[in-house]
Amino acid sequence: MLRLDTRFLPDFPQAFKEHGPLLLQAREALLAKRKDPQSMLGWMDLPEDTETLRRIRRYREANPWVEDFVLLGIGGSALGPKALESAFNESGVRFHYVDHVEPEPVLRLLRGLDPRKTLVNAVSKSGATAETLAALLVFLNWLRENLGEDWRRHLVLTTDPRRGALRALAEKEGLEAFSIPDNVGGRFSVLSPVGLLPLAFAGMDLEALLMGARKANELALAPLEENLPLKTALLQHLHRHLPITVFMVYSERLKYLPAWFVQLHDESLGKRDGEGNRVGTTAVPALGPQDQHAQVQLFREGPLDKLIVLVVPERATEDLLLPQVEGLEGEAGYLFGKGLFQLLKAEAEATYQALAEAGQRVYTLYLSEVSPYAVGWLLQHLMWQTAFLGELWGVNAFDQPGVELVKRLTLTFLERPGYEF
Numbered sequence: 157m158l159r160l161d162t163r164f165l166p167d168f169p170q171a172f173k174e175h176g177p178l179l180l181q182a183r184e185a186l187l188a189k190r191k192d193p194q195s196m197l198g199w200m201d202l203p204e205d206t207e208t209l210r211r212i213r214r215y216r217e218a219n220p221w222v223e224d225f226v227l228l229g230i231g232g233s234a235l236g237p238k239a240l241e242s243a244f245n246e247s248g249v250r251f252h253y254v255d256h257v258e259p260e261p262v263l264r265l266l267r268g269l270d271p272r273k274t275l276v277n278a279v280s281k282s283g284a285t286a287e288t289l290a291a292l293l294v295f296l297n298w299l300r301e302n303l304g305e306d307w308r309r310h311l312v313l314t315t316d317p318r319r320g321a322l323r324a325l326a327e328k329e330g331l332e333a334f335s336i337p338d339n340v341g342g343r344f345s346v347l348s349p350v351g352l353l354p355l356a357f358a359g360m361d362l363e364a365l366l367m368g369a370r371k372a373n374e375l376a377l378a379p380l381e382e383n384l385p386l387k388t389a390l391l392q393h394l395h396r397h398l399p400i401t402v403f404m405v406y407s408e409r410l411k412y413l414p415a416w417f418v419q420l421h422d423e424s425l426g427k428r429d430g431e432g433n434r435v436g437t438t439a440v441p442a443l444g445p446q447d448q449h450a451q452v453q454l455f456r457e458g459p460l461d462k463l464i465v466l467v468v469p470e471r472a473t474e475d476l477l478l479p480q481v482e483g484l485e486g487e488a489g490y491l492f493g494k495g496l497f498q499l500l501k502a503e504a505e506a507t508y509q510a511l512a513e514a515g516q517r518v519y520t521l522y523l524s525e526v527s528p529y530a531v532g533w534l535l536q537h538l539m540w541q542t543a544f545l546g547e548l549w550g551v552n553a554f555d556q557p558g559v560e561l562v563k564r565l566t567l568t569f570l571e572r573p574g575y576e577f
């Protein structure tokens with residue numbers, strides 16, 4: 157269950173009524189693009205794709221020997237699986253993410269792995285991303301050197317259905333490969349094999365994850381009053397004059413979720429609109445309670461230039477009672493016999509009230525609990541929110557032209573003879 161709370165934004169219910177026609181227009185414009193095969197709206201259909209899930213399940217069952225799962229990928233090809241695996245991995249399989257190009261940690265990882273018990277999953281929609289290709293060169297060579305002809309069983313690819321270097325490698329070497337549908341962009345791909353394959357090895361309840369996402373689809377297509385994605389899209393739209401949107405999650409298990417949302421929001425909406433205006437608000441990640449002892453000072457006394465979104469679980473799947481400890485009555489007595497989750501809830505509520513009291517614009521998304529169903533719902537909800545905002549802000553939420561220059565310059569520098577920086 158996902159619940160929106162706007163009690164410190166008393167003007168919102170009226171604003172929602174007044175903006176009804178605008179929101180319905182935005183939805184209509186978005187859904188009209190669904191017919192266009194070029195439209196990158198395939199993420200809407202991923203929760204219905206049971207055939208891919210079956211194929212992933214079969215592959216998982218056929219490879220019970222995996223003890224270490226190494227994901228090579230960056231951006232949308234890593235952030236989603238990392239956010240969910242770190243929350244729901246109860247399988248005993250150890251996960252490692254090579255979503256960077258720093259040699260020391262890669263060497264440390266290689267020295268600690270047993271190649272006979274390691275599965276490497278290279279994930280790249282384009283098959284052209286330098287960081288992922290560099291990691292693939294390292295791990296493919298390592299597998300070949302250590303496993304001889306058996307290396308192919310230890311490498312699985314997730315990439316474009318037809319194009320790119322990874323698809324070509326899969327065909328040339330007869331490697332297992334899963335497809336990222338053409339009409340699904342990287343930052344919208346967590347419910348495609350990009351996420352589902354590693355999460356199957358993490359033993360996550362994928363049916364519940366996809367069922368939650370289907371619930372978000374249902375609400376995105378529902379009448380206005382029930383339409384949660386249009387409500388939060390309007391909250392972001394009404395506060396577009398505030399340059400920063402903070403995404404603060406009260407869950408240690410979901411500590412990588414803010415990074416996933418930052419890519420989704422910033423890479424989708426940080427654009428030039430049809431008139432060439434620079435559009436977009438900056439998503440900033442935050443964690444509760446950790447940031448109560450860091451960024452909250454700024455949120456309370458710094459500029460009132462933020463819309464703050466808290467994501468708070470309403471129930472714990474299991475709680476931990478705090479024991480009485482003699483000698484600590486003075487400082488900790490008030491905690492004796494309380495549940496740790498009660499402390500989390502009290503801190504989240506205190507932060508919510510303190511931010512509103514400081515004059516910051518703040519609302520909360522309550523998750524019934526940190527479960528595959530509720531988190532599947534939240535992810536798909538945020539993808540709808542972002543897609544609707546693309547319509548409201550007049551930008552294409554599904555391309556990322558601004559990232560290309562860095563790639564071209566990197567290539568130029570590396571191709572320059574004797575380059576030194």
Ligand SMILES: O=P(O)(O)OC[C@H]1O[C@](O)(CO)[C@@H](O)[C@@H]1O
Pocket residue numbers: 230231232233279280281282283284285288342343423556559
């Ligand atoms: O999956 P790929 O094609 O390797 O791309 C990785 C990431 O790089 C980007 O293309 C940006 O450079 C993101 O949109 C994407 O999620």
